[in-house]
Amino acid sequence: MTFVYVHVIGFAVWCATGLFGLDQYPFNFLTMTVSLEAIFLATFVMIGQNRQEARDKVQAEHQYNHQETELTEQTEILKTLRSLTEEIHATIHPDKKMTTIVMNVSTDASPEEIAKLVTDSIAKTKDENDDKPTTPDDTTPEMDGKR
Numbered sequence: 001m002t003f004v005y006v007h008v009i010g011f012a013v014w015c016a017t018g019l020f021g022l023d024q025y026p027f028n029f030l031t032m033t034v035s036l037e038a039i040f041l042a043t044f045v046m047i048g049q050n051r052q053e054a055r056d057k058v059q060a061e062h063q064y065n066h067q068e069t070e071l072t073e074q075t076e077i078l079k080t081l082r083s084l085t086e087e088i089h090a091t092i093h094p095d096k097k098m099t100t101i102v103m104n105v106s107t108d109a110s111p112e113e114i115a116k117l118v119t120d121s122i123a124k125t126k127d128e129n130d131d132k133p134t135t136p137d138d139t140t141p142e143m144d145g146k147r
Contacts, residue, residue, distance in 0.1 A: 014023070014030050023029040 011030070011034075015027065018024050018027070019029065
């Protein structure tokens with residue numbers, strides 16, 4: 001705000017005194033000075049905008065790379081978690097087939113498409129399990145000794 005106050009005072013003195021008699025009305029020298037100042041200020045603003053745009057571009061690229069790295073790490077963690085789950089299931093129930101929902105979903109799939117695939121897979125698995133008759137052998141180990 002100091003910039004504005006200095007200019008208002010300077011222009012008021014200039015107009016009141018006519019630059020001490022050297023620049024009379026219509027203030028041609030004042031007009032030229034103000035025009036030059038506007039040109040330089042506009043140039044400085046544009047330079048600042050270009051620098052800010054370059055900083056924003058570098059920051060956006062950094063964020064993109066960081067997100068890609070996180071996505072890769074999370075994918076590897078999920079693959080490891082799935083393989084561990086399958087190993088545990090195979091150890092606990094070696095005679096039973098593990099039912100899993102396996103989907104190859106593209107990265108462009110919408111949440112609605114993914115939800116439909118999951119719902120369809122669950123319904124298919126449920127239908128397959130409903131067709132099997134239940135036998136006493138299907139009881140859980142916790143229930144065996146408590147009947």
